[in-house]
Amino acid sequence: MIKKQMLLWVLCFSLLLLQLPAASAAPALPGDGRLTYETSFTATDTALSGSSSMQQNFTIMDYWNVDELKINLHFQVSQITAEQISSVTLSLNGSPFYSFRPSLQNNGEQRLSLSAPKGFLREGSNVLSIKGNLRTTTADDQICYVDNKQGSWLHLFNTSSIAVVYTPKALTGGISDFTERFSGIDTLNSNKSLIAIPENASGSELESATYALSGLVKGNTLEDRTIPLLPYREDTIKDKGFVVVVAMYDHVPAGLMKLLSSTEDLSTHALIQLVQKDTRPTLVVTSKDESLLIKAGRLLASQELLSQISSDVKAVDDATEVADPAYSISSNVTFAEAGDKLTGPNHQERTYFVSLPSNRSIADSGKISLDFRYAQNLDFERSLVTVSINNTPIGSKKLTKELANGDTLNVSVPQSLNISGNFSVTVAFDLEMASAVCTPNTEQMPWAYIGKESAMHLNTKDRTELLFNNYPYPFLRDEIYNHVAVVLPAEMDDYSYQSLGNVFNLLGRYAGGNTGDIHYYTDDVSADNLKNNNIIAIGSYKNNKVIRDNNDKLYFRYNTDGSTLLSNEKMSIEEKYGAEIGTLQLVDSPYENGRGLLAVTGVNSEDYYMASKLISTEKDKWKVYGDGVILDKDGNVGAYRFKTITGAAKDSVLKQITARSDVLGFVVAVVLVVTLVLVALLLLLRKHFKKRGDQRET
Numbered sequence: 001m002i003k004k005q006m007l008l009w010v011l012c013f014s015l016l017l018l019q020l021p022a023a024s025a026a027p028a029l030p031g032d033g034r035l036t037y038e039t040s041f042t043a044t045d046t047a048l049s050g051s052s053s054m055q056q057n058f059t060i061m062d063y064w065n066v067d068e069l070k071i072n073l074h075f076q077v078s079q080i081t082a083e084q085i086s087s088v089t090l091s092l093n094g095s096p097f098y099s100f101r102p103s104l105q106n107n108g109e110q111r112l113s114l115s116a117p118k119g120f121l122r123e124g125s126n127v128l129s130i131k132g133n134l135r136t137t138t139a140d141d142q143i144c145y146v147d148n149k150q151g152s153w154l155h156l157f158n159t160s161s162i163a164v165v166y167t168p169k170a171l172t173g174g175i176s177d178f179t180e181r182f183s184g185i186d187t188l189n190s191n192k193s194l195i196a197i198p199e200n201a202s203g204s205e206l207e208s209a210t211y212a213l214s215g216l217v218k219g220n221t222l223e224d225r226t227i228p229l230l231p232y233r234e235d236t237i238k239d240k241g242f243v244v245v246v247a248m249y250d251h252v253p254a255g256l257m258k259l260l261s262s263t264e265d266l267s268t269h270a271l272i273q274l275v276q277k278d279t280r281p282t283l284v285v286t287s288k289d290e291s292l293l294i295k296a297g298r299l300l301a302s303q304e305l306l307s308q309i310s311s312d313v314k315a316v317d318d319a320t321e322v323a324d325p326a327y328s329i330s331s332n333v334t335f336a337e338a339g340d341k342l343t344g345p346n347h348q349e350r351t352y353f354v355s356l357p358s359n360r361s362i363a364d365s366g367k368i369s370l371d372f373r374y375a376q377n378l379d380f381e382r383s384l385v386t387v388s389i390n391n392t393p394i395g396s397k398k399l400t401k402e403l404a405n406g407d408t409l410n411v412s413v414p415q416s417l418n419i420s421g422n423f424s425v426t427v428a429f430d431l432e433m434a435s436a437v438c439t440p441n442t443e444q445m446p447w448a449y450i451g452k453e454s455a456m457h458l459n460t461k462d463r464t465e466l467l468f469n470n471y472p473y474p475f476l477r478d479e480i481y482n483h484v485a486v487v488l489p490a491e492m493d494d495y496s497y498q499s500l501g502n503v504f505n506l507l508g509r510y511a512g513g514n515t516g517d518i519h520y521y522t523d524d525v526s527a528d529n530l531k532n533n534n535i536i537a538i539g540s541y542k543n544n545k546v547i548r549d550n551n552d553k554l555y556f557r558y559n560t561d562g563s564t565l566l567s568n569e570k571m572s573i574e575e576k577y578g579a580e581i582g583t584l585q586l587v588d589s590p591y592e593n594g595r596g597l598l599a600v601t602g603v604n605s606e607d608y609y610m611a612s613k614l615i616s617t618e619k620d621k622w623k624v625y626g627d628g629v630i631l632d633k634d635g636n637v638g639a640y641r642f643k644t645i646t647g648a649a650k651d652s653v654l655k656q657i658t659a660r661s662d663v664l665g666f667v668v669a670v671v672l673v674v675t676l677v678l679v680a681l682l683l684l685l686r687k688h689f690k691k692r693g694d695q696r697e698t
Contacts, residue, residue, distance in 0.1 A: 033167050034067055037186045041160040048154045053131035061184050062123050064166040069116040074157040076109040077102040082135045091129040092120040128162060171277050175309040178274050178281055182242040183219030192241035196232035198251035203520035204290035208297030209246040210518050214508030215301035224619040229501030230494060243282045252286050261313055270296035270316040298322045301514035324513040327479050333456045340450040342429055349428035358510050359473035360460040361420035366413030371451035376404045378446060379434035387411055388426040420463050466586050466596045468624045472510050474534045474596040481516025485530055487546045489539035490523045495605035499538050502616035530591040538600045547601050550590050554599060555628035555642045556583045570640040579603045582611025584629040
């Protein structure tokens, strides 16, 4: 009997378990080795109308073992949405994995959290697509119905996100593996990276660390995060996961020095070594020779070289090649090397990104040549192609049936666009279908193809006006450090080091090579050392002599004792307020014509650190323009232009000709022909007069 009762209890308990809902995946808990990286949707909310879609990019790092991918949606649909015929479909890297019908409960607002299939993921960049088919009314009397009403919408809030739950792989790839993790999105987002130098670092240590920072920051894909530069101390490294230490050998911390390889003579070599891989991975860059320490820093500035070092140790000597190839600007940019096919009705587009140094702008005679073809079953009265630069249309052409198998469009680039640095070219087709309210299989029927011969011919010129609009010029020219001299305060505190790091976080993003030069000086530097240099002066009136000596040349000047900034023609400044603001000022160098001086300054070090954050990331760079900028403790930014607006000086005809090799060759040929004609005429005239003279003699 007892056995039968026990059996009955077991059976009942089993049935109860079968009725319970399936357990969800365990969240990432501290200590279980799993971490979560969350990518929020774009900073602004997004709306889908009718049949439309949006895409959200996110990244999977190579050193992640992904355990789970969660999609968290927060959205609201129109209150008149027809629930039973509206739908939303999610796709990952082009593969659909989930569809649902939005609910009208809670005024159409809802949250949805779901897991996406890991099998659709790939290392690097991934794309989540959200496609809505939103309807507000039924139309049973129509064979096909397309809803274009304003009431058919889905509002996607920016609180939506993509969360990746992952376990980091073991660090086994040596220096290249370390540098990838050092600049990884998860590391920087949690502020776990640090470049450390000794207290009271020397000029060579700072120069080497700056080159290293310039290289490592290129792996930073986050627009609002920086890699800090601070002295090596227990409090600065305490919470860090990855540290780069740049120091002369005598200044290497004792705990790290005993871990270094002893096989190299550091008087003739620099050493780059990865230590403490299982605790706090630390990359030590050291030498007993200053020039070799700087050379090792230049090696770290080369992403290409770093990616090739799979060992834990790299020795650098005089024979080691570390220079990146010289940057060259191509006058012809190809868009689609293998061609691009666009399918589907209505508006379809492709965007191509063109890279230029920040100091370069498009000159006259730029031209886009588009080679394309398209389907023959279009409504050619309404179909066209449009070319835009940075979302500004520059030319269109109506599609025709006669040219469907091979069409071209040549459009000039207006100089009035004033384009400099990187820009985008968008080719958009409006593929309208002929004589049909709705055509089956429209996903693939209309098509267009952008041929591989499509290209852009562009001529560029320097933007040399000293304005933050052209920053980081003059400190970078054609992506190379352009004779940079950094003048630091007499005494450096953490705010000063952080200010220095902020400046080079953004400069490093724009630097394309490692062959430029940066030199460091204290505030007692002589004027001779500052000649032929573009100067970055960091500090206050009291602790930086260069700022103090050139106070009369600043736009925001100090009073006689440097206790506050004074009013000027652009802004009235109250005394206490002037003692609590930071400022960025870009003026002509007082030491040599044609060079610039950037003053990162304020009464206190916290003030100029605050100002330096404006030029530390892409996120805040747009706030900085003109040539004089102030920032107060409440985050209020004032940007002003003090230099006289002279208008864009037009290039002379001679300069325009010499800038274009094709025109120059034509002009040379014409000049040679004219010269030959003139010489021939002179010879004929000479012969004629000689003949007449002979006739007179006879």
